[in-house]
Amino acid sequence: MTDAAQSRFDPDTLVDAVIDREGPYVNHPADRGGPTCWGITEAVARSQGYTGPMRSLPRDEAASIYRRIYWLRPGFDRIALRAPRIAAELFDTGVNMGCATATGFLQRALNALNRTARDYPDIAVDRAIGPRTLSALDAFLRTRGKGGENVLLRAIEALQGERYIALAERRPSQEAFLYGWLAHRIGQP
Incomplete structure (x- = not known):
């Protein structure tokens, strides 16, 4: 970079x-x-x-x-040492949805991308960055190489986008914000 x-x-x-x-x-x-x-x-x-x-x-x-x-x-500084674009996305998502939610998206994506635990073990979706989350991220990046960070970023953004739409569906008053969330929060920093 x-x-x-x-x-x-x-x-x-x-x-x-x-x-x-x-x-x-x-x-x-x-x-x-x-x-x-x-x-x-x-x-x-x-x-x-x-x-x-x-x-x-x-x-x-x-x-x-x-x-x-x-x-x-939330430890996004520790993520930045490994994957700066992921850390930037987690920060922005954390600001908008809460840091625990952002971290949960990372953990869920890492679990879904580990090829049924062949690349690294599943981790608890405890919504906190600790040694196991960092180890899983390291293993993912090592296994998937250069393109891995992009794919992981897309997975996190997919989870974020789904949450925005579900929120607007559950609470119609939030539709006032949906367009802006999708325009300015997905595919950013």
Whole structure:
């Protein structure tokens, strides 16, 4: 991967892209997350010690929250050492759906792609990145070579897309967001 391509998957670049995509303060009536600023919900901001009005959440505070809660805490930094594009997708999915959900997508895809445990053992879909998930990822990448990261990325995005559609089907109010989710979350970073 070239330096330019690698910098595209740098955590600071990923955080800036999410903040740019999410934009400043929004309080959409159909958004179950309530008021958000830079994509940070009020509940998350408060849990991280922010006490001011959501409209005034500083961009750098949002960036710090993203790094701590959506990059380091779930272990996406450890995924980035092995597969930067997968880490970028997990980060973006984690921001939008929760880090545990993103990690579950990775684990499910790894299990489905291990050729009935011939390439590496199935792992628990515990929605947490630990040694077994990292070992399975290493084995997958070693077995599948250069194209493996692309295929794994597509599998994760397929699971994400299915979840968006199912959510819109279950809760028609979420149809207001479906087009944007599919346009801006699938096939990105």
